[in-house]
Structure formats: C-alpha cells, structure tokens
Amino acid sequence: MARHIVATTDDIPPGKRKLVNVKGREIGIFNVDGEYFAVGNRCPHEGASLCKGRIVGLVESSEPGSYQFSRRGELLRCPWHGWEFDLRTGKSWCEPDRTKVRSFELKVESGGALVEGELQAETFPVSIEKQYVVIEV
Amino acid sequence: MSIVELERGRAAEAKLRVIDCDIHPAMTSWTEVHPYLARQWIEHLSVYGSHLRHAFSEALTHPRMSPDAARVDAYPEEGGPPGSSLELMRTQHLDANGVEIGMLIPLRWNPGSQRNLDFGVALTQAMNSWQVERWVKNEPRLRASILVAQEDTTASVAEIDARAGDPSFTQILVLPRTDEPLGRRRYWPIFEAAVRNDLPIAIHVGGTNGHPSTGGGWPSYYMEEHHAVAQTMQAVLTSLVFEGVFERLPKLRVVIMEGGLGWIPSLSARMDKHWLRLRSEVPHLKRPPSEYVRDQVWFTTQPMEEPGRAAHLMDLFDRIGCDRLLFSTDYPHWDFDDPRHAFKAPLSEAQRDQLLYRNAQAFYGSR
Numbered sequence: 001m002a003r004h005i006v007a008t009t010d011d012i013p014p015g016k017r018k019l020v021n022v023k024g025r026e027i028g029i030f031n032v033d034g035e036y037f038a039v040g041n042r043c044p045h046e047g048a049s050l051c052k053g054r055i056v057g058l059v060e061s062s063e064p065g066s067y068q069f070s071r072r073g074e075l076l077r078c079p080w081h082g083w084e085f086d087l088r089t090g091k092s093w094c095e096p097d098r099t100k101v102r103s104f105e106l107k108v109e110s111g112g113a114l115v116e117g118e119l120q121a122e123t124f125p126v127s128i129e130k131q132y133v134v135i136e137v
Numbered sequence: 138m139s140i141v142e143l144e145r146g147r148a149a150e151a152k153l154r155v156i157d158c159d160i161h162p163a164m165t166s167w168t169e170v171h172p173y174l175a176r177q178w179i180e181h182l183s184v185y186g187s188h189l190r191h192a193f194s195e196a197l198t199h200p201r202m203s204p205d206a207a208r209v210d211a212y213p214e215e216g217g218p219p220g221s222s223l224e225l226m227r228t229q230h231l232d233a234n235g236v237e238i239g240m241l242i243p244l245r246w247n248p249g250s251q252r253n254l255d256f257g258v259a260l261t262q263a264m265n266s267w268q269v270e271r272w273v274k275n276e277p278r279l280r281a282s283i284l285v286a287q288e289d290t291t292a293s294v295a296e297i298d299a300r301a302g303d304p305s306f307t308q309i310l311v312l313p314r315t316d317e318p319l320g321r322r323r324y325w326p327i328f329e330a331a332v333r334n335d336l337p338i339a340i341h342v343g344g345t346n347g348h349p350s351t352g353g354g355w356p357s358y359y360m361e362e363h364h365a366v367a368q369t370m371q372a373v374l375t376s377l378v379f380e381g382v383f384e385r386l387p388k389l390r391v392v393i394m395e396g397g398l399g400w401i402p403s404l405s406a407r408m409d410k411h412w413l414r415l416r417s418e419v420p421h422l423k424r425p426p427s428e429y430v431r432d433q434v435w436f437t438t439q440p441m442e443e444p445g446r447a448a449h450l451m452d453l454f455d456r457i458g459c460d461r462l463l464f465s466t467d468y469p470h471w472d473f474d475d476p477r478h479a480f481k482a483p484l485s486e487a488q489r490d491q492l493l494y495r496n497a498q499a500f501y502g503s504r
Contacts (some may be wrong), residue, residue, distance in 0.1 A: 046478040052210040079209030080473050082202055 001136055008075060009108060009131040012036070015073055019051045029133060030055070031086050032073050037087040037134050038104040039076070044092075048080040050101060056084070058093075060093045107135045153235030155476045155491070156497035159394055160230070160239045160279070160339065162272055163205075165219035169271065173263035182254055182384060188232045190250045198345055198366040199362035203471040211469035219469035223276055225417040230468045231278055234476050238497070239279050240307060240465075241268055242341050242394065246368035249287040249312045250451060254480035257286035258296070265300055273305040278416045280504065282339055288430075290326040297327070301334035307504045308337045308392070312344030313373045320373075320380030326398060332388045337435075339501065342366045358411075370396030371404055374430065381421040383429035392500065393433040397441050402456040404431050431458060435500055437465035438492065439474040447482035459488070465498045 006020040012031040019041060020027050026041035028051035043050050057072040075093065076085045084093040090103035112128040126132065146361035164170070171179055171379075172235065191198055203209065205218050211229065213222035220226065231239060243264050251257030261284040268281035283300045285293035300306050309331050313319060319340070325359050331338050349355045350365040383389060416422065422429075442451055453463060465476050476493055484492070 046473075046475045047476075048208075049210060056211060080471060082471065 005114065005126065005132045005136050006135050007037075009133060012133070013134070015055065017051055017055070020135075022135060025137065026051075027135065027137075028076075030076070034088060036106045036108060038091050038106050038135055039085065039087065039092070040102040040104075042101070043078045043080070043083065044099050044101055045078065045081060045083055048078050050076060050078055052079040053077045054079070055087075058084075063137070096118050107134045107136075108132065109134050114123045140239065144268075146220055148274065149279050150303070152486075153476060153493070155234055155236045155464060155493045156501075156503055157230075157234070157239040157468070157476075158392070158463045158482060158497055159242055159439060160226070161220050161470060162226075162241050162243055162268070163218045164267075165217035165221040165247060170260075170263040170267050172270075173266040178259045178263075179323050180255060185253075188256075189250050189345045190252065191345045194480030196276065198350060199332060199356075200427075201471070202359055206470045208469050208471050208473055210274065212503070214498055217458060223272065230466070231276070231482075234466070236466075237494070238501075240501075241272055241279055241281050242310060242337075242339070243284065244341075244343055247312065247343060247398045248284055249310075249313070249345065250343075250395045251286065254286060254289045254292070258289055258292040258362050261286050261293075265296065265306075269303065269305045280307040281305045282308050283336070284310050285327060287302075287311050287324065287327060288316055289334060290324060294326050294330045296475045297330040297334060298334070301321070301336060303504075304504055306336070307501050308339040310341060311340050313340050313342065313369050313396075314346045314348070314350070315380045316346050318372060318376035320376030320378070320381075320382050321378070325385075326383055328386055328389050331390075332386050335388075336439050337390040337392055339392050339394055340370070340396075342369070342396060347450055366395060367397040367400055372415060374434065378426045378429050379422070381419070383433045384421055384423060390433055390500070391434070392437060394437040394465065395439060395441065396436070397437070397442065398436055398453060398457060398462075399444070401436065402453065408496070433459075434462055435461045437463045439465040440472045441474050441479040441481075443481050450480070460496055460499075462492055463500060464493045 004022050006022065006085045007018050007029055012018045012029055014031050014033050017030045018026055021030055022081055027038050028041050029036045041049055041051050047057060054077045055073050056075050056077050058070050058075055074087050076087055085101055086093065090101045092099040108131055111126045111130045114126050114132055153234060187286055207219035211219035213225045246260055248257045248260035248264060251260065261348060264284050272279045273281050283297055283306050287293055287294055297309055317323065328338060350362055356362055356365065377383060405427035412422065412426050442450060464476065
C-alpha cells in the first residue's frame with residue numbers, strides 16, 4: 001500500500017468526478033457535496049467503465065404508491081445496465097454482499113503537509129497553498 | 138461474481154473472436170435516407186411524419202430507462218445518436234470486442250409497422266440501400282438485413298427478391314408485433330421468399346401493432362415492457378409452429394432475436410404436451426412441436442439470462458441446444474452484453490468459441 005496524490009480539490013467540484021490511473025488501476029474520484037469517494041472504474045457485472053455512469057440519489061418506497069428520495073448524488077449508476085452502486089461503500093444496492101466495486105480510502109490534505117511528508121504527485125507539482133486528494137492503494 | 142473473477146476474464150481478450158448478431162446502426166440525421174427516397178416521400182416525411190399505431194411518431198412503445206435506449210458511453214463526440222458513428226462503433230465495439238462479423242438491425246421508424254403501407258415500403262427500400270451505402274461498403278465486417286414492410290406481403294416479396302443476390306444482406310428482418318400473429322397465412326409469402334432465396338428470417342423485438350404489449354393489457358412500467366418481449370416471442374413461436382409454417386417449409390430457418398432464452402424449454406415442453414392431447418385440432422403437424430423448434434429455430438443470446446447458478450445456465454443451454462445459440466451484443470443499447478462477461482458460467486474455450494463465433498458462422502454460411 002502506498003499513498004498517491006491524484007487531484008487538487010479544485011479539480012473536482014461538488015457533483016463532479018475525475019478518472020485517475022494509479023499503478024495501472026483506473027479509479028473514479030467523486031465529490032459528493034464536499035466529501036470525496038473513490039471506486040474502481042470497472043463494473044463488477046460486465047466490466048463497463050463506471051465513471052461514465054450517471055450520479056443519482058436513492059429512491060425507496062415503504063409501500064406501493066409512496067416514494068422517498070434521499071442521499072442525493074450518492075449513488076452511481078452503471079452506464080450500461082443501470083446497476084446502482086453506493087459511492088460510500090462500493091456496494092451495489094440490490095446485491096450488496098455479492099456484487100460490489102472496490103472502494104478506496106481517500107484523504108484531503110494540504111499541500112504544505114504533503115511537501116513536508118515528501119509525498120509528491122507524479123503528474124503535477126504540489127503547491128503548499130492548495131488542498132489535495134490523496135488515495136491509498 | 139466478484140471483482141477478482143471479472144478481472145481474470147480479461148485473459149481471454151487476446152483470442153476473442155466474435156460474430157455479433159445484433160448491432161443497431163442509427164442515423165445522424167433522418168436526411169441520411171434522402172438519397173434513397175423518392176421526392177414525394179421526403180416531402181411526406183416532412184409534412185406528415187411517421188405514422189404508427191401509437192402516440193408520438195418518433196417515440197417508442199414505452200419510454201426506455203435510458204435516452205435512445207442507449208449505453209450512456211455510446212454517444213459520439215461529434216454529436217448524433219449512439220450507433221450513428223462508424224468510427225466510434227469501430228473503436229468502442231468492433232475492434233475492442235473482437236467482432237469479425239456484425240449483423241445490422243436498423244430499427245428507426247419501424248417501417249414494417251407503418252400504417253401507410255406505401256410509405257412503409259418506400260422506407261424499407263431506402264433503409265436497405267442506406268445500410269449498404271452508409272455501412273457495409275465502408276466497413277467490410279458489417280452485414281445488412283433486408284427490411285420488409287411485412288403487412289404488404291407482395292411488396293415484401295419483391296424487396297426480398299430484389300436484394301437477395303447482394304451478398305451485403307444475410308437475412309430478412311421481420312418485427313414480431315405484426316397486425317396478426319406471424320404464423321398466419323397472410324405472411325407466408327415472406328417465408329416462401331426466404332426459402333426460395335436461401336435466407337433466414339430474423340425476428341427482432343419491435344413493431345407496433347396497436348395490441349397491448351402483454352397478454353394482460355398495457356403495463357405500467359418499462360420493466361414490464363422489457364419483460365414483455367419474451368411473451369411476444371412466445372406468441373410468435375407458437376403461431377409459427379401451430380399454423381404449420383415449419384411443417385410446410387422444412388427449409389425455413391428462423392432466428393429469434395432479443396427475446397430471452399429461459400422460456401424456450403418450458404414452451405417447447407408445454408406445446409408437446411398439448412399436441413399429445415389435442416393433435417387432431419392441428420392435423421397438419423406431423424411431429425411434436427418441439428422438433429420443429431429444435432430443427433428450424435435459432436436464438437440470439439442477449440439479453441443473457443443470469444439465473445445465479447452457473448449449473449442452471451449450462452442446463453438451459455443444453456436444453457435449448459448449444460448449437461442454436463447465436464451471440465449478440467445489442468450495441469449500442471443499454472442492455473448490451475459484453476462477450477467477455479455475458480456468460481456467467483465456466484465455459485471451455487471450445488464452448489466459448491462455439492457460442493461467440495462458430496454457431497453464427499454455420500447459421501449464416503458464406504455470407
């Protein structure tokens with residue numbers, strides 16, 4: 001396991017995403033209302049590129065005719081077959097134990113702390129004024 | 138299905154070879170058919186539009202879960218609907234998935250269901266030319282399907298006879314939701330023309346005939362409509378068998394496209410049971426119904442069944458007949474099947490090659 005800087009917080013505004021490559025592995029970084037989440041880019045069902053999917057909320061129902069909408073922007077729907085994945089856990093909504101996409105630990109750290117810790121991004125210089133998204137893979 | 142299993146499947150990529158029996162080409166603009174339509178029909182399309190037996194001439198029977206019923210990642214960068222860019226079709230599908238031959242199934246306007254028969258005939262002629270000029274001539278991996286205006290059998294037969302000599306075409310495309318069940322005698326000239334020209338009949342999900350899409354009436358949800366395609370195909374297959382189409386035309390070959398697979402063994406067994414008891418109602422049938430299905434009907438695989446247990450899937454293949462299954466992806470539609478991951482069962486290399494390639498190669502022959 002190693003830590004990698006994958007983006008500045010400015011790169012990914014709320015509701016947006018960024019596809020990154022860490023050690024040959026494609027990972028999607030998502031900003032949900034200021035919180036950052038990371039999941040693998042391959043759908044565990046048939047391999048579609050998950051990062052191209054729609055970001056949706058959770059629709060539930062206690063009985064026919066009732067609708068409850070919550071968790072706006074926290075679910076990712078596969079661009080092919082529409083499987084819903086929880087961005088917080090990587091678990092699919094319908095088969096949470098059986099079908100899940102790998103999720104990764106993310107931290108937001110200041111450039112200053114990162115420079116002191118000698119952690120460098122491979123693709124861009126680290127500036128002490130900025131905030132960075134750091135992934136552990 | 139775990140992440141690990143999926144990644145292991147990638148090892149097969151290098152030797153992937155596929156015949157895809159269901160690819161949907163689209164038009165960037167409907168003016169693409171202008172070169173092949175008489176001026177009167179171009180103006181007809183502008184003034185009156187397409188006229189089907191449902192509301193909103195450019196709509197589908199039921200709104201799909203996804204715009205254009207498409208994969209979200211299949212929109213060309215240069216604009217236009219999914220399936221309209223040959224370049225994207227090449228990079229995203231034909232090259233990426235080892236497709237050596239792909240069968241085009243154009244669905245725009247449902248020409249076979251047009252209420253104005255003459256307009257429907259003109260559209261089929263134009264879209265047949267469009268397939269050749271726009272697709273097959275520019276991409277040698279692609280093959281066209283002869284669209285017919287199925288409610289006008291005389292015109293359909295003329296179009297089949299006119300196109301059959303062109304090796305660009307591999308089959309005759311008929312939509313299953315016809316005005317009457319497809320086995321009725323009014324449609325027989327189309328089947329006879331197929332046999333005469335040694336072309337199979339492809340029956341792909343579609344058509345709008347004004348009847349509810351399920352036997353129980355119009356459904357509420359797209360999920361029900363999506364499921365109803367299996368009911369439609371069961372009605373079509375039952376009609377073809379009991380009307381005696383296969384008995385009369387033993388050389389007729391039919392491929393049912395996108396209708397699901399799980400129901401085939403149970404329908405065959407049920408038809409046989411009824412035949413044992415009620416044979417005298419249909420004395421023109423000389424054999425158990427399941428034998429006609431086994432001998433003369435093939436099925437495309439997408440949307441692949443996922444019963445949860447690999448053994449159940451293998452049992453299903455065995456009961457249908459592994460040699461009757463033709464792989465299809467449905468590109469660029471949302472329920473696309475990936476050739477690497479569609480079969481949730483441990484297939485041998487030989488089985489995989491049979492399903493992905495050799496069955497279709499044998500079915501379509503040299504075309």
